[in-house]
Amino acid sequence: MSEQGSNGPAFTVHLGGSGGHIKGWVVVDSLVDGLAMGGTRMTAGVTKEEVAGLARDMTEKFTLAGLRIGGAKAGIVAEGGDRGETFRTFGRTVKPLLHGGIHLGIDMGVTPADRAVFFDEAGYDPRYRLGAPDMPIDWRTYYEPLIDCTGHGVGVAALTALEASGRSGPARIVIQGFGAVGRAVARFLEDRGHVVVGIADVQGTISADRLPVADLVAITDEFGRIDHARLPQHVTVNREPDAWLDLDADLLVLAAQKYALNAENAHRLRARMVIEGANIASSDEAREKVAAAGVTLVPGVIANIGGAGSAALAVTRVVPFELSHEARKQWVFDWVADRVRTNTRDLLEIAASRAGDPLPELLATRRAELHR
């Protein structure tokens, strides 16, 4: 049963720290069968409202994917203290939540090593939960091989939108953000015959008639920063902010920061299709503007389900753990691709049938299916 309140989250916990100081929040937007999950983000500017918005996004992702788990999110205000101490304090503080069915993973500013610290301090191991079958493998063995899963799903959303538009032949693709998600999408779409004409990272936008994706991946660090000293000769570099918007392309993938597409820059968009790989990658005003201009936009709650969905498949014990390592990975990738394809198709069908944002109607349909 869903216990999501229509007016606000199921509950919000203000974190002051236990045996140490931290400032932050855990927002549980909804509970399904007593379960909820979401990532933990640590940034200097994180607010309770931001965490609540992200927790709502998690509810929507799981509802759309047909997973029986609610949405949550944690946010810690980065205050520059000792990192190990911060995550030990966080672990002690959220211990009752972790053991009570609120699984908290990682998000912006929090690494797998930080997660290991707070799981340890809380004595929490997602393999075991009262009343649920034990997971036969540990969390890292399950989850870490799935790093490209989000990019895979975002790529499937792009292919589905291209197909639905009726176009054939290679599409010209721009990718904003060349981190874990952006790199995986670039490889996925290039492998399927599309042409990547622009890639942006935090330093600027590089473009060419055809960018060599594998060569660029090879000169990019783990934070998604491309080494500009080693760029191929034929590429153009533009350091002007948001220059990725000005490129002549069929489809733009947003895989960097929140509100990358916003009220101030949306008029520059040239692509006719936008796929959100990042969370809340476009502001509400930007979405309205691009919709009015006839642009197709697939929101992150549909396209970027891979990371959260694959974690939720394990927490809810839906994944067939008995499969071999490779077969299990393929099963998860196929599951994500299937959900993303169906949701993208259904969203675009609703959008074609009437005016206005199609997402609320799709969410209502999926909510009814989930709780039938």
Ligand SMILES: NC(=O)c1ccc[n+]([C@@H]2O[C@H](COP(=O)([O-])OP(=O)(O)OC[C@H]3O[C@@H](n4cnc5c(N)ncnc54)[C@H](O)[C@@H]3O)[C@@H](O)[C@H]2O)c1
């Ligand atoms: N990794 C996942 O599985 C996952 C799942 C869902 C959502 N997300 C979200 O998607 C986004 C990308 O995730 P990631 O894991 O690839 O992150 P990442 O940190 O690995 O990479 C971020 C990329 O964005 C670039 N970037 C940052 N600011 C930019 C700007 N102003 N203009 C252009 N480029 C900019 C960075 O240089 C880098 O290339 C994040 O917002 C993340 O929260 C990630």
